[in-house]
Amino acid sequence: MTVTIGRRELLVALGSAAATWPLTARPQQAERPYRVAYLALLAGLDSAVVQQRLQELGYTEGKNLIFDYRSAEGQSERLPELAAELVRTKPDVLIAGFGTLTAKAAQAATASIPIVFAAVGDPRERASSIA
Numbered sequence: 001m002t003v004t005i006g007r008r009e010l011l012v013a014l015g016s017a018a019a020t021w022p023l024t025a026r027p028q029q030a031e032r033p034y035r036v037a038y039l040a041l042l043a044g045l046d047s048a049v050v051q052q053r054l055q056e057l058g059y060t061e062g063k064n065l066i067f068d069y070r071s072a073e074g075q076s077e078r079l080p081e082l083a084a085e086l087v088r089t090k091p092d093v094l095i096a097g098f099g100t101l102t103a104k105a106a107q108a109a110t111a112s113i114p115i116v117f118a119a120v121g122d123p124r125e126r127a128s129s130i131a
Helices: 007-020 046-056 076-088 100-109
Strands: 034-040 065-071 093-096 115-117
Touching: 034 046, 034 076, 034 100, 046 065, 065 076, 076 093, 076 100, 093 100, 100 115
Parallel strands: 034 065, 034 093, 093 115
Antiparallel strands: none
8 A cells, every 4th residue: 555645745744843853953053142332431330330230130241241341531532433443343232321422422433233321411413513
């Protein structure tokens, strides 16, 4: 007795078998660490607070987090250069430290990386007005 199986039945059978393969049989992919960039006008505790909170949320430097920090040390004319430097690291998010100038420098440096900021004057004002 011969059994014939149609194309559709074969595809259904193969699809069902593939769906039941154990996950351990599939190649394990290494989890990529998140890259967070932080731009500050002044060196201070605000970046340390952010790092502490990330650690509380389970993000550990060197394990699942890369934290890139740049400070203009009070020299606002350095912000565009430092923002561009951080953008070149290809972060997942760019945090602009306290003040409007850091947010505007970050905005001028990228249109594709999400920017997080707080305590700014008017973030909608053109970024070209800095520097």
